[in-house]
Amino acid sequence: MRAFLDVNLFFLLYSNFSSAVSSPLYSSSCQLQGQFHLNGMHKTGDVVLGGVFEIHFFSTHPDLSFISEPQQPTCHGFDVIGFRLTQTMAFAIDEINRNSNLLPNVTLGYSLYDNCNTLGVGFRAGLSLASGLEEQVILHKTCVGTPPVLGIVGDDSSTRSVAISTVLGLYRVPTVSYFSTCSCLSDRKKFPSFFRTIPSDAFQVHAMIQILKRFGWTWTGLLISDNDYGFHAARSFQSDLGPSGGGCLAYIEILPWDDNPAELKRIVDVMKKSTARVVIVFAYESHMINLVEEVVRQNVTGLQWIASEAWTSSAVLQTPRLMPYVGGTLGIAIRRGEIPGLRDFLLQIRPDLHHNNILNIFQVNQFWEYTFQCRFAPPPAGWVEAGGALCTGQEDLESVETEYLDITNLRPEYNVYKAVYALAYALDDMLQCEPGRGPFSGHSCGNLQRLEPWQFVYYLEKVKFTTSFGDQVSFDENGDVLPIYDIMNWQWLPDGRTKVRTVGEVKKSAFKGEELTLDEDKIFWNFESKKPPRSVCSESCPPGTRTARKKGEPECCFDCIPCSEGKINSMECTSCPEDFWSSPQRDHCVPKTTEFLSYHDPLGIFLTATSLLGTVVCAIVLGIFIYHRSTPIVRANNSELSFQLLLSLKLCFLCSLLFIGRPRVWTCQLRHAAFGISFVLCVSCILVKTMVVLAVFKASKPGGEASLKWFGAMQQRGTVLVLTSIQATICTAWLLSSSPAPHKNTQYHNDKIVYECVVGSTIGFAVLLGYIGLLAILSFLLAFLARNLPDNFNEAKLITFSMLIFCAVWVAFVPAYISSPGKYADAVEVFAILASSFGLLVALFGPKCYIILLRPERNTKKAIMGRGTAITSVSAQKTSGQKYEKI
Numbered sequence: 001m002r003a004f005l006d007v008n009l010f011f012l013l014y015s016n017f018s019s020a021v022s023s024p025l026y027s028s029s030c031q032l033q034g035q036f037h038l039n040g041m042h043k044t045g046d047v048v049l050g051g052v053f054e055i056h057f058f059s060t061h062p063d064l065s066f067i068s069e070p071q072q073p074t075c076h077g078f079d080v081i082g083f084r085l086t087q088t089m090a091f092a093i094d095e096i097n098r099n100s101n102l103l104p105n106v107t108l109g110y111s112l113y114d115n116c117n118t119l120g121v122g123f124r125a126g127l128s129l130a131s132g133l134e135e136q137v138i139l140h141k142t143c144v145g146t147p148p149v150l151g152i153v154g155d156d157s158s159t160r161s162v163a164i165s166t167v168l169g170l171y172r173v174p175t176v177s178y179f180s181t182c183s184c185l186s187d188r189k190k191f192p193s194f195f196r197t198i199p200s201d202a203f204q205v206h207a208m209i210q211i212l213k214r215f216g217w218t219w220t221g222l223l224i225s226d227n228d229y230g231f232h233a234a235r236s237f238q239s240d241l242g243p244s245g246g247g248c249l250a251y252i253e254i255l256p257w258d259d260n261p262a263e264l265k266r267i268v269d270v271m272k273k274s275t276a277r278v279v280i281v282f283a284y285e286s287h288m289i290n291l292v293e294e295v296v297r298q299n300v301t302g303l304q305w306i307a308s309e310a311w312t313s314s315a316v317l318q319t320p321r322l323m324p325y326v327g328g329t330l331g332i333a334i335r336r337g338e339i340p341g342l343r344d345f346l347l348q349i350r351p352d353l354h355h356n357n358i359l360n361i362f363q364v365n366q367f368w369e370y371t372f373q374c375r376f377a378p379p380p381a382g383w384v385e386a387g388g389a390l391c392t393g394q395e396d397l398e399s400v401e402t403e404y405l406d407i408t409n410l411r412p413e414y415n416v417y418k419a420v421y422a423l424a425y426a427l428d429d430m431l432q433c434e435p436g437r438g439p440f441s442g443h444s445c446g447n448l449q450r451l452e453p454w455q456f457v458y459y460l461e462k463v464k465f466t467t468s469f470g471d472q473v474s475f476d477e478n479g480d481v482l483p484i485y486d487i488m489n490w491q492w493l494p495d496g497r498t499k500v501r502t503v504g505e506v507k508k509s510a511f512k513g514e515e516l517t518l519d520e521d522k523i524f525w526n527f528e529s530k531k532p533p534r535s536v537c538s539e540s541c542p543p544g545t546r547t548a549r550k551k552g553e554p555e556c557c558f559d560c561i562p563c564s565e566g567k568i569n570s571m572e573c574t575s576c577p578e579d580f581w582s583s584p585q586r587d588h589c590v591p592k593t594t595e596f597l598s599y600h601d602p603l604g605i606f607l608t609a610t611s612l613l614g615t616v617v618c619a620i621v622l623g624i625f626i627y628h629r630s631t632p633i634v635r636a637n638n639s640e641l642s643f644q645l646l647l648s649l650k651l652c653f654l655c656s657l658l659f660i661g662r663p664r665v666w667t668c669q670l671r672h673a674a675f676g677i678s679f680v681l682c683v684s685c686i687l688v689k690t691m692v693v694l695a696v697f698k699a700s701k702p703g704g705e706a707s708l709k710w711f712g713a714m715q716q717r718g719t720v721l722v723l724t725s726i727q728a729t730i731c732t733a734w735l736l737s738s739s740p741a742p743h744k745n746t747q748y749h750n751d752k753i754v755y756e757c758v759v760g761s762t763i764g765f766a767v768l769l770g771y772i773g774l775l776a777i778l779s780f781l782l783a784f785l786a787r788n789l790p791d792n793f794n795e796a797k798l799i800t801f802s803m804l805i806f807c808a809v810w811v812a813f814v815p816a817y818i819s820s821p822g823k824y825a826d827a828v829e830v831f832a833i834l835a836s837s838f839g840l841l842v843a844l845f846g847p848k849c850y851i852i853l854l855r856p857e858r859n860t861k862k863a864i865m866g867r868g869t870a871i872t873s874v875s876a877q878k879t880s881g882q883k884y885e886k887i
Contacts, residue, residue: 037072038113038125041086041363043093045109047448049423050129051089052115052122052154052164054082055363057286059116075116078370080404081412082156083363084346085178086112088413089153091345092420103428111148114363115155119163122155126164130173147451151176151423151460153416158182158201158229165194172454176422178415181309182228183236186478193457195475197415197422198309199483201229201282203514204332205236207485207506208280208306210516211330217278218247218556219537220306221271223291225283226254229310233282248537248556250276255287264294272300277535280306285314292317295325304526304533307331312488313411315403318498327492328526332485336502337414337469343407351376351393368393371402409500418473418481426459483508491524544586546573562586565750579744581751592746596755597660597823597830604660607830614653614837621845622646628852632861641689641716645844648682652837656830663742668757672740673731675833676768680727682840683775683806684720690782690799692716727771734764745822754822773810779803795844802843809836 039055057077064070093108111129115122132148152168155161156179165175169191176195177185183202185191212220222237224230234252241247251274253267268291271279281288288311305326311317312331351368369375374391397405407413433445439458440446446455464474475481484507491499504518525531541547541560546567548559563573563586576582576589583590598604625642628634634642655678658671738761745754759765780803783796813832820828851858 038121038128039075039116039363040111040113040125041090042111043090043109045093045097045107047106047427048109048111048149049089049093049420050126050149050152050154051086051110051112052125052129052152052156052160053086053089053112054079054117054156055086055114056082056116059118059121073116073118073121075114075121078366079117080367080370080402082114083367084404085156085413085416086363087346087349088339088342088410088416089420091339091342092417094345095341096421096424103424103431106427106431108424115157115160117157119157119160122157122160123163126152126155126160126168126175130168130171147453150174150427150451150456153178153419153423155180156412157227158185158232159227161185161194162191162228165191169193172452172457174423174453174457174460176419176460178419179412182232184228184232186480188478191479193453195419195422195460195479197418197473197481198334198412199485200478200480201233202236203483203508204309204485205233205240206514207332207487207516208308209237209241210506210514211306211487211518212241212247212278214516214518215532217304217533217535219250219276219535220247220278220280221250221274221276222252223255223267223279223281223283223287224252225287226257229284230254230282233308237280248554250274250537250554255281255283255291257287259290261294264290265298267291268294268298268300271295271303272298275537277302277533278304278306280308281311282308283310285311285316287311288314288317292322292326296322301325302527302533304535305329307488309334309485313409313500318490318500320496320498323490323492323498324526327490327498328524329488329490330503330523331488331490332506333488333502334411334415334486335471335484336409336411336486337417337467337471339407339410339414339417340468342410342413343405346405346407347397349397351391365391367404368395371395371397371400371404414469418467418471421465421467422460422463422473422475425465426456426463429463430456430459487518489523492526543588544568544582578746579753592751592753594662594753594755595749595822596662597826598662599660603823603827607827607834608657608660610834611653611656611830614834614841615650618646618650618653618841621841621849622650624849624852625845628859631852631859632863633848633851633859640713641685641692641720642845644720645682645685645689645840648678648685649837649841651678652682652833656833659826659830659833663755663757665742668740668742669735671757672759672765672768673735675829676731676772677724677727679772679833679836680775681720681724682837683772683779684723686799686803686840686844687723687775687779687782688716688719690779690796691719693796693799694782694785723775727768730764730767730771734761734768737761738764748821752822756822756825769810769814773807776803776806776810780807798844798847802840805839805843806836809839 056075057079059073059075061073062071089112090110093110096102097107113125115125129149129152151174153176155164155177158180161177161180162185168175172193174193174195176197178197180196181198181201181204183200185194186200222234224234237249241249251270253270256263301324307329309332312333317326349364351365365376368391372391372395374389376391430446435445436443438445440455461475466472473481485505486502487504487506489501489503491501493499501522503522506516508514527533537557545560545562548561549555550557550559563582565582567573567575568582568586568589579592580589581592599608622643625634629639655674658667658674740757740760743756743758745756748754780800783799783803809832813828816828817825
């Protein structure tokens with residue numbers, strides 16, 4: 001029935017209001033019709049400001065039978081704070097009228113109405129103020145004069161402000177709310193003439209999220225009122241309070257308007273069962289009263305309450321009986337201000353016993369009866385709370401303890417004060433406009449006699465002033481003030497008293513953005529630990545694990561799963577940089593271990609020592625051969641080629657050192673070139689030596705002397721030089737076309753960086769090895785053909801054996817090299833170099849050194865030539881030996 005009345009009243013008032021404000025001119029001579037009466041306080045003036053306030057908590061609507069004239073709603077539950085707000089507006093207007101610097105030639109008046117905390121009544125009050133009529137039927141006549149009200153201060157409810165501003169915005173009638181916080185009212189397209197001196201809920205939500213982040217509360221419950229105030233706040237929380245915004249909502253519940261025990265019990269049950277220890281309540285004081293009573297009945301403690309500005313300063317809940325349950329509440333409160341002289345003004349109020357001010361008597365008398373618990377005889381019509389002793393009107397306000405005179409915590413009053421001054425300063429700016437320099441068409445100015453509402457909105461948008469408290473007041477493009485909130489804490493003192501203490505503030509700066517200032521040492525925590533509670537759905541994952549969201553649960557509820565190798569973090573496993581790997585605990589990245597054939601590891605030390613040993617042995621053998629160069633065994637084995645072979649073997653041993661140590665550009669380029677040239681030089685000497693042996697024995701036969709002219713000393717040197725130059729050419733082409741280079745290989749091991757030399761051109765590397773192999777095979781075949789020559793004279797069998805070892809080593813090298821990872825590939829190549837070098841050294845020079853050092857009696861021409869029984873054999877040996885020695 002109540003909703004039916006509100007809807008019908010809305011359409012009736014809207015249709016009549018349209019006709020009332022369609023004309024730009026107004027008249028105080030227009031007549032009223034109907035019996036619907038609004039409780040109000042009025043004061044005449046040159047310009048009137050309107051106001052809509054909550055002076056009663058509740059209203060009772062009569063039944064609508066339509067068989068008699070409908071009765072107006074009955075208001076009850078006197079709100080002394082709402083009444084003080086009306087007096088604050090009256091004080092601000094009185095102060096402006098006494099200020100000679102502000103509106104010096106204009107007297108302000110006011111018309112203040114009670115909305116009875118009801119949409120229909122508040123809506124009717126707003127339309128009545130805008131039209132100047134309590135009844136919306138306008139006589140058909142021309143109206144002239146100033147607007148009924150220049151602007152309206154109010155309403156305190158977002159829902160009522162939405163309803164009023166939706167209609168008044170069509171005609172650009174300005175409204176300045178002191179308590180409507182819904183973020184929806186910032187929509188300038190829907191509410192073009194709405195302003196407010198209280199921050200938007202959007203900022204209040206951000207302020208709460210800042211607090212949640214400060215204490216690490218990621219798992220919270222949300223209770224909202226069943227109206228725009230609550231619904232828009234819920235939407236803001238759902239969009240802003242995510243994993244990136246600070247947490248998740250465990251539940252969202254809508255608080256009933258009336259005392260609904262079953263619904264309240266269900267909501268409290270949800271709170272009890274939830275693991276969320278923090279509860280945000282975005283609702284009004286009346287909602288919280290019923291909710292807290294149910295919390296007390298079920299004895300629910302251990303909750304941290306976060307209060308919206310609508311109930312942060314609620315004295316009704318700050319009692320010793322309730323503090324065990326709601327103590328420690330952190331709340332967002334409107335900016336506290338100071339209004340000098342307000343208390344003296346409040347003391348001036350007196351009931352009008354003689355009814356000289358009939359317009360104000362109703363509300364003032366109700367306040368008097370509420371404060372002194374008395375009643376006037378007879379009680380005012382419609383007041384259902386009359387009772388007690390008779391009021392004399394001479395009672396002393398200072399003799400009673402009343403919230404009415406408590407001006408230590410002026411918050412909504414301060415917003416009312418700023419709203420009145422905003423309207424006054426805007427009017428003052430308009431009246432100072434010089435004709436011909438105005439902002440409107442033709443540089444005209446607005447005037448009170450023919451003022452259009454949109455003209456006043458222009459000045460209100462640009463108003464800027466500083467209050468006596470030092471706060472700057474101006475409106476942004478959405479009609480919102482620069483937001484600032486105080487953070488309050490409900491403290492339960494040891495002596496049982498309660499106190500609401502300011503512990504910080506949150507504000508938005510034009511340059512620094514949102515700033516939260518909080519003094520945690522001043523906060524009272526209503527827990528045994530005296531510390532902030534822990535409120536999370538799932539504890540943070542330990543280092544080395546990642547979060548895995550639980551199916552069907554919010555983002556803040558998750559399991560912890562160990563990160564895979566190479567990844568770290570506790571929210572989402574992230575890969576380490578390329579040169580890093582995860583620690584064993586998976587909690588941070590550490591540099592990857594590097595691997596290469598180093599001089600410091602055992603394998604590198606062994607190969608280095610072996611290489612140096614081979615070099616030293618080559619030097620010793622060379623020294624032995626040089627020292628015994630005149631002996632038959634040295635001279636009979638072509639000493640010059642032997643010396644070249646020993647030098648090339650020494651280079652083979654030394655080139656293996658280039659494969660040890662961290663790969664560099666120059667070592668990568670030099671190692672294979674040095675290796676290839678050194679071995680070609682070595683094998684070339686062996687090949688020429690083999691060819692010389694065959695040529696000598698061919699020359700020992702009749703008619704074969706001519707073959708020796710092709711293998712003289714110059715030809716031997718030239719052949720070695722040509723064969724070696726071919727390998728040098730191959731290496732040069734390889735280096736110029738696709739040079740080997742150092743490379744960081746991470747394919748073999750994820751947690752290691754293997755430094756290696758990539759060959760660049762595989763073809764170049766294959767040609768280098770192939771050329772060595774070709775010479776080695778050729779030497780082997782020639783030596784194999786000469787294997788049956790006399791043992792004591794030539795070294796064909798030794799060359800055959802040495803080349804057999806050489807070829808076996810390098811044939812085995814290829815598959816071993818391909819299958820060996822990392823540093824072991826280099827180790828295989830070094831091993832092949834050393835093994836083949838030692839094989840050649842031992843096979844070719846071991847027997848000779850044995851004879852030179854241990855069997856010197858065999859180091860003679862006779863022993864070398866042998867003692868064959870056949871004369872022809874001995875003669876042949878002698879002849880060929882002499883020729884070989886000459887060669």
